[in-house]
Amino acid sequence: MAPKILFGPAGIATAVADEGTAAGVFYCREVGLGAMEVEFVHGVNMKEDKTKAAGEVARKEQVRLSCHAPYYINMCAKEKPKIYASINYIVSTAQAAFWLGASPIVIHTGFYMERTSAECKKLVYETYEKCLDEMEKRKIGGVVLGAELTGKKSAYGDLDEIIDLAQHFGLKSVMPVIDYAHFHAREKQLKTKEDYLAILERVERGLGSEAAKNFHCHFSGIEFTDKGERNHLPVASNSPPFAPLAESWKENGWSGTVICESPLVEKDALALQKVWRKISGLSY
Numbered sequence: 001m002a003p004k005i006l007f008g009p010a011g012i013a014t015a016v017a018d019e020g021t022a023a024g025v026f027y028c029r030e031v032g033l034g035a036m037e038v039e040f041v042h043g044v045n046m047k048e049d050k051t052k053a054a055g056e057v058a059r060k061e062q063v064r065l066s067c068h069a070p071y072y073i074n075m076c077a078k079e080k081p082k083i084y085a086s087i088n089y090i091v092s093t094a095q096a097a098f099w100l101g102a103s104p105i106v107i108h109t110g111f112y113m114e115r116t117s118a119e120c121k122k123l124v125y126e127t128y129e130k131c132l133d134e135m136e137k138r139k140i141g142g143v144v145l146g147a148e149l150t151g152k153k154s155a156y157g158d159l160d161e162i163i164d165l166a167q168h169f170g171l172k173s174v175m176p177v178i179d180y181a182h183f184h185a186r187e188k189q190l191k192t193k194e195d196y197l198a199i200l201e202r203v204e205r206g207l208g209s210e211a212a213k214n215f216h217c218h219f220s221g222i223e224f225t226d227k228g229e230r231n232h233l234p235v236a237s238n239s240p241p242f243a244p245l246a247e248s249w250k251e252n253g254w255s256g257t258v259i260c261e262s263p264l265v266e267k268d269a270l271a272l273q274k275v276w277r278k279i280s281g282l283s284y
């Protein structure tokens with residue numbers, strides 16, 4: 001049997017943009033998308049009762065939810081107040097995710113600020129640790145921190161760094177979130193199935209088949225410079241191409257969730273799903 005992969009938009013579909021999270025979930029179900037990422041990229045501002053209600057809708061409609069933490073996080077900032085603020089952003093996103101029944105929460109770890117990866121690593125470990133401790137204190141269970149593969153070369157979070165974080169904390173606490181467009185922009189331009197298989201092999205070598213069986217990833221087109229990401233593009237840009245990635249999933253038997261971060265969120269999430277279904281021969 002071909003692996004089960006769910007697709008969904010990053011945030012509330014543009015068609016119902018002003019109608020709130022629950023409306024976003026209904027919309028996904030209506031058009032046949034099985035996932036949605038709730039965006040807290042500009043701050044966490046959902047009230048407990050509303051958040052729980054949206055989670056209830058997602059459970060009923062069987063739409064798998066994840067969250068995206070605020071952009072302002074820098075877990076390796078030089079100033080202590082910025083570290084504390086980052087922990088706050090992450091823990092409040094985790095709290096909302098807990099109410100929603102969502103996981104993982106996707107995080108941009110931070111910036112090197114002219115230091116080496118090794119210099120930042122100690123601080124990054126400490127900050128993730130503090131977030132996990134605080135989540136435990138608040139009894140936030142079942143929410144995994146998703147370390148995203150970041151798009152700028154100045155940002156902590158290349159493929160090796162996010163695999164290392166998941167190794168250090170264990171997959172039940174921290175998992176890698178591969179953003180293929182970001183990889184394309186900062187590490188190596190993706191063209192063939194072999195290019196994608198090489199990424200999957202690195203993940204599997206580092207984290208075992210468990211990581212492969214339940215991945216969470218981002219996909220979109222991307223415009224970039226030698227510094228990395230500039231901005232996201234529709235998937236029709238074919239930069240990077242999606243079909244070879246779908247072929248590599250079929251070949252490896254991987255399953256998980258694909259969140260579409262193209263400017264045409266729901267339209268492109270459906271387009272990706274269509275390609276996957278065709279390649280995998282699925283009819284679900």
Ligand SMILES: [Zn+2]
Nearest residue numbers: 068106108148
């Ligand atoms: Zn992101």
